[in-house]
Amino acid sequence: MxxxxxxxxxxxxxxxxxxxxxxxxxxxxxxxxxxxxxxAIKALAGRKADHTEQLEQCGKDLAAALKALGIAENGRAVDxxxxxxxxxxxxxxxxxxxxxxxxxxxxxxxxxxxxxxxxRRHSEAALRLLQxxxxxxxxxxPNGQKARSGASPRTLAKA
Numbered sequence: 001m002x003x004x005x006x007x008x009x010x011x012x013x014x015x016x017x018x019x020x021x022x023x024x025x026x027x028x029x030x031x032x033x034x035x036x037x038x039x040a041i042k043a044l045a046g047r048k049a050d051h052t053e054q055l056e057q058c059g060k061d062l063a064a065a066l067k068a069l070g071i072a073e074n075g076r077a078v079d080x081x082x083x084x085x086x087x088x089x090x091x092x093x094x095x096x097x098x099x100x101x102x103x104x105x106x107x108x109x110x111x112x113x114x115x116x117x118x119x120r121r122h123s124e125a126a127l128r129l130l131q132x133x134x135x136x137x138x139x140x141x142p143n144g145q146k147a148r149s150g151a152s153p154r155t156l157a158k159a
Contacts, residue, residue: 001069005091008065012094015058019101022051026108033115055102075099 025048032040063073071081082092 004065004068005085008062008069009091009094011058011061011065012091012098015055015062016094016098016101018051018054018058019098019105022048022055022105023101023108025051026105026112029112030108030115033112033119036119055105 025044029041029044029048032044066073066078069081071077078095082095086092
């Protein structure tokens with residue numbers, strides 16, 4: 001069992017390093033999104049994909065380490081096992097930091113996705129204005145289907 005515990009500790013250490021690196025990368029991505037720095041965003045996308053693969057591998061390795069210890073692959077089971085067998089609390093600390101950092105990554109990734117979506121909506125609205133359409137104004141035709149308002153089909157460039 002000692003060897004399996006050491007394997008779990010090593011996997012958690014690697015996973016925590018990967019999760020922290022992803023968290024830092026997501027912070028960089030957020031800053032680049034706010035600055036609308038397309039070159040930085042593109043460069044970060046490749047790095048983000050690499051870190052995602054690393055985290056996925058850590059997840060697989062963690063599942064294997066837990067299985068070797070006879071622990072079900074869920075947070076409650078891990079917490080219960082650690083409560084019984086981690087007297088010094090070192091594995092518990094690593095496990096909690098790992099989970100917290102992954103939760104932070106998920107949150108920051110969601111925030112970044114919202115920034116991208118907002119930027120896209122603004123770009124689409126600006127494009128509609130340039131095309132002579134009124135922004136997001138929908139009316140209904142006699143059949144109850146959405147129809148664009150009566151904006152001129154002329155683009156702003158032709159006005």
